[in-house]
Amino acid sequence: MTSSPAGRKILLSGSRPTGRQHLGNYVGALAQWLDLQDELECFFMIADWHALTSTYRDTTELRENVRQQMLDWLAVGLDPTKATIFAQSAVKEHAELHLLLSMFAPLGLMERCTSWKDNIVEGGNEMLRTYGFLGYPCLQSADILMYQAHVVPVGKDQVEHIEKTQDLAQKINHLYGTEADPVFRVPEWRLGNAPVLLGNDGRKMSKSYGNCIYLSEPAAEVEQKVSVMVTDPARVRKTDPGDPDKCSVWSYHKVFTDPKHYDGIQEGCRNATIGCRQCKKLLADEINARFEPARQRRAELERDPDHWRDVLREGNAAARTRAVATMERVRDKLHLYSE
Ligand code: SF4
Missing domain, CATH: 1.10.240.10 (Tyrosyl-Transfer RNA Synthetase)
Known part of the structure; x- marks a missing residue:
């Protein structure tokens, strides 16, 4: 199993590229990440494939959102010498592991998801009634298991996703691993106690409501x-x-x-x-x-238009190295075709 060369526990966290970061993003994630990057071996992911689950009809802002997000992440102090910062879509192994995990994922497990129930069963949101939206917890599991993460920081509403990841990892370990040599490390969640900030109009803070205060x-x-x-x-x-x-x-x-x-x-x-x-x-x-x-x-970062891109490129390469190793092992354990 892949382990951290630095001997530290591995952490995976990430967020969809929503563009310029606001105070809610800072309090809810970035402030914790700044501490965690000193404590653990951190992988911080720009989850651009996840963004597609709800924005697949119009992706014109996606690249610019990645750029804006990277500028803010670096500006507040995420440090590529301490943590691996990467884009999900640059590491194609995530798609392969997503596919493999989907073979093991019972439909009931995927449907027992609060966002599926809220949006589809009760909300009747036809736009989200897609294979991708139903399966996004599976993609999320792939993101986590790919790096053999020990820990994933979550809010209360995301615990169920880590439970699904645990279920999938345990199922595959039971079928194809041994106690001494499991296929995947079963991750734990770390519950954060970040306060939730409302927008300046008293509603949920959201770019679409125009009620955010941005870091920049x-x-x-x-x-x-x-x-x-x-x-x-x-x-x-x-x-x-x-x-x-x-x-x-x-x-x-x-x-x-x-x-x-x-x-x-x-x-x-x-x-x-x-x-x-x-x-x-x-x-x-x-x-x-x-x-x-x-x-x-x-x-300063904006004056050097290539810097954020270089940081991301290096992070992508580092993440890919780890992902390639995981997938070689997974393919081997699952007896998949090998040349
Ligand atoms: S009600 Fe006015 S004085 Fe009281 S905490 Fe709010 S802004 Fe401050």
Whole structure:
């Protein structure tokens, strides 16, 4: 079985290329990845094939989204000397393993998926009623098993996907491996406790709602977006006491603001001694201070149009080396034709 040459545990994580990264992407994934790349042998994947499951009708933005995402990943500090950053579609072995896993995947296992139930069974979303969408947990399993990952960081709603990966790995190990020499390492999930940030209009943060604050946003733009953030509806006038726990601004403060300000914000809100405008200005300043170095780094990266591409090319090659080794082993274990 492939193991980490560095002797560290292997981690696989990734995200679909959605373009410029926003604060939700940072809090939900990137902030953890920055710590994990020092602790584990990390593979960070741009999941462009996964993006196709829902955007197959129009892929015109896909390449540009990869570029934007790479610029932000590098700008915030993902480090190609510490982690392997690669594009899923550049490592064709993922498609082969997806195919092989699909032979072992019971239909019921694939249908017992919350997103399938929500979108197809209950939502009646005909656009997503595709073979690819039904099988995406299988592709996800291929992504993980390809690198013999020990651990996959997940939110609560993704645990079921790792359970499916475990099921598939165990089934194949039972049929074609031995206890001493399994085909696949059975991965574990690591449950993150990242807070979920809402968009500045109080709805789920989403590019399509236009309610995101992007990491690369100029300071004035951040200030403007924070200034219209939804607050505690009970605080109509500055003299009305508020409840920070009912306010999106406070949920952002808890993530981005220096804790030394927490008591002042909470007390000031509850006894109406600070206004929302002041509270929001403090938040915007904290966000801007936090991301100014990343913005500068991004501007430098943009001046060298080939750099992100070179990083990705090297990452793809490193991922491919590992993937080729895994697939040779899998083909051998499954007694597939070999020349
Ligand atoms: S003072 Fe701050 S925490 Fe309180 S309602 Fe206004 S913006 Fe929200």
